[in-house]
Amino acid sequence: MSKENKQKNFKFNPWWIYGVVGIIFLGMYLSDQSRWSVPQKTTISKFYQFLDSSQVEKVVVYNKNSAEVFLKPAALKSKTHNKIEPTDVLGNPNIGPHYTLEIGNDEIFQNKLDEAQKANKLASYDYKTSGDWTDILTSFLPIIILVGFWIFMMRRMSGGGAGGGGGQIFSIGKSKAKLFDEKNDVKTTFKDVAGLEGAKEEIQEIVEFLKNPQKYTNLGGKIPKGALLVGPPGTGKTLLAKAVAGEAQVPFFSLSGSDFVEMFVGVGASRVRDLFKQAKEKSPAIIFIDEIDAVGRARGKNNFSGSNDERENTLNQLLTEMDGFGTDTSVIVLAATNRADVLDKALMRAGRFDRQIYVDLPDVRERKEIFEVHLAPLKKVEGLDTDFLAKQTPGFSGADIANVCNEAALIAARNNKEAVDKQDFLDAVDRIVGGLEKKNKIITPEEKKAIAIHEAGHATVSWMLEHAAPLIKVTIVPRGQSLGAAWYLPEERQIVRPNQMLDEMCATMGGRAAEKVIFDNISTGALSDLEKVTKQARAMVTVYGLNDKLGNITYYDSSGQTDYNFSKPYSEETARTIDQEISILIEAQYQRAIMILQENKDKLNQLADILIEKEVIFKDDLETIFGKRPFDKVSHEEIV
Incomplete structure (x- = not known):
């Protein structure tokens, strides 16, 4: 690293100043060895006896009313001073002061000292004024150190200076939102978001409203209060918010729903107030709350909370800030969640989140666009077919791709290749869906044949x-927790009919049926x-509601309320009927699979061998044994 880079990475910390000052005071305190001795109190008469017998080395008088007495080393060895410790608390020789005393008449005391010094019974004496700044600072040094340590710990507990002054003492209620503006440029734009055309269109309209509000307000329109991004994990909800932060030329506050949660009572509501206060000061502005279900869960669903x-x-504070008295400000709230069913209804209503944008799993065309985005930085072979890759990954989210x-x-790097090719992507799909290959797993020949028959x-x-x-293919190589696997390319349907579901169930039961046959x-x-x-x-x-006996009825609750109830929404008699009908459905498809396999028993054994x-x-091996599949459609081979 060059010197210039080191200088750029160097950051001055104001705590260094406090540390240097503390070290200086500590050095001054430790350098004064007299502070480590513990002097004994004595009377003025005993002091005169010590003075007359030439036992005193030095006397220091403070404010003409008290004195410190330093004895000669020889005097310390006498029995008269057996209460004086020969060493201090650090184990060093006790150099004094050894005694302290109160002075009655300072004039008589002065004369006694002069007489003793003239008779060579006293080496020296001195007058001092106690309470000078060095003595005061050094005496208060332990308290200063304790207070400084307490301040440091409070700063660390309250967030270490993050989030709009959250590092100051007693500022734990400050918002932890990260601000993105012209000083903190975000490079993600809508061009980096592949697919999601409908969601991008609605989000772009919000950004356009903030950039050019007159275009809408001239017709009497009002700025939307908020937009909620809903969808499965990994579909790009947070990426859309990053794109908004990169595109919007307004301040963008970003934080997670869990940032409001704290062990202290009232902190969450305080952080909500501080967040909206900051946003209003910089309005027009956008607030993005990721994983809002952490704080927006429906009230009253948890039976164990007061x-x-x-x-x-x-x-409650969030609801008030989003739509309450005096909230007519140009602040838009974006939020993302994959658990919209648990959110409070008051949070979901129009006027708070006016728009609910569903970010669904990408279809085959959108998966192709997502592949092209993520393939750009890779060193890949020429002519890599992205259409093929998109068709091989049904049900994959953007994060999965x-x-x-x-x-x-x-x-590819593990196999020492210079470029990533088609087979590497197929192996990657197998690795992600099925798990890691376990070729060294010990399997007996009987087990291997049973697995082969099953698949x-x-x-x-x-x-x-x-x-x-x-x-697509069948394997008996163990992967993850499975001993074998069959890979399919399911048709992407918007609606599913009963005969389609029954065929899928029958194919799923084909493994056990083959073992039986x-x-x-x-x-x-x-x-x-x-x-x-x-x-x-x-x-x-x-x-x-696809069962003839039960009829056109459903027990599904999209609001999620039944998850918190201890009772079922149907009677015990209906529960028995449901169990019977489920068993009848499964057993019928099991017997159907057995019939198909008995008719093709020779081909089944040939395929297993x-x-x-x-x-x-x-697929080619199956075509060799069974002939071409009559049900294959062109739509499976081409992108719609």
């Missing part, structure tokens, strides 16, 4: 069903399959 809960006080690109680069059963049933997801026995390897089909069947019966030999088979 009415004077600290979080509720913070929420970023992880895929990074993992592909790491895999071949999935592949066979899905190949024979119209609405099952098209197969081949071995006439089943194993515990179908646990994840059973969990999946049970959830699907329960959703068909209780959520989507190839799988045992190669450990990994692809």
Whole structure:
């Protein structure tokens, strides 16, 4: 590092001044050895005896009313002074003062000292005025050190100077929001946000309102109070807020919902007041609260918290600041959460969050755009097909795609490649979805055959069903917690029909059905399959109203209120009916899978043998055995 860079990185800390001053005072205090001795009190008559017997070395008189007596080293050894310690608290020789006394008549005392000095019974004496500045400072040094340590600890507990003066004493109620303005430039813009066209359009309108309010107010429009970004994790809600901070030419305050939470009562509400006070002073301004569910959870849902809960006080203050008396200011509140169902209804109403922008998982076209953004900094092979990568990652969020690109680069580097190619991305998808390969896992031949039959059963049933997801590859190499896996490319549907759900359930039960057909026995390897089909069947019966016996009824509550109730929204008789219908659905698809596999038992065994030999088979191997799949559609091969 050059000298110029070191100078730029050097930051002066005012605490260094306090440290230097403290060290100086401490040195002055320690250098005065007389402070480490403990003198004894004596009377004026005894002092005259010591003086007449030539035992006194030096006398220091303070303000003509008290004196300190320093004895000669030889006198210290006599029994008369056995109460005087020969050493001080540090183990050094006790140089005095050894005695202190009160002076009655200072004139007589002065004459006695003069006579003793003339008779060579006293080496010297001196007059001093106690209370000079050095004595005062050194005597108060321990108190100064304790006060300084207490101040330092209070600064550390209150945030260390972060967030608008939060480091000062008693300023724990100050807001911890980070301010972005022309001094703190954010380089993220809307161009860096791939996909999310609808969300960007609404967010851009808010930014445009702040930049050019007359365009809207001339027609009688009002500035929106707030916008809530809702969506699954990793879809780009915080990235959109960063883009707003980069695009808006107004102050932008950013903080997390947990920044309001503190162990001290009243701190959260105080921080909300301070945050809006700062924003109003710099208005027009934008406040961004990430993960607002930390402070905006619905009141009264937690049965174990009292009415004077600290979080509720913070929420009440936030509600008042967003839309209460005297809040007609140009301050817009942006917030992000992936748990909108737990937010308080008063927070969600129009007038506080006027707009609720749903940031959904990207579709295949948006995934292509996201891939192009994250592929830009990578060294990749020429002609890399981003359309193919987008189709291979259904259900992936923007954060997942970023992880895929990074993992592909790491895999390419691990294999000593100079550029990232298509296979690296496929391996990265497998690594993220399935987990790390465990080729050294000890598996017996019988277990390996059972795994091969299980996975071949999935592949066979899905190949024979119209609405099952098209197969990509099957492997019996253990990954993560699974002993084998079948990889599919599901069709991206907006609505799902019962026959499509039933085909998917049947394909999922194909693994256990294959074990039953081949071995006439089943194993515990179908646990994840059973969990999946049970959830699907329960959703068909209780959520989507797709069961004929129960009819067009749902027990799903989008508000999330039923999660906090101890009772079910249906009777015990209905609960038994639900359990029966779920079991009937699953068993029907299990028997259906067994029938399909019995009809194709030879092909199932042939596929399992190839799988045992190669450990990994692809779609081409299935076409060789079963022939071309008649249900494949063109829409699977092209981007819509």
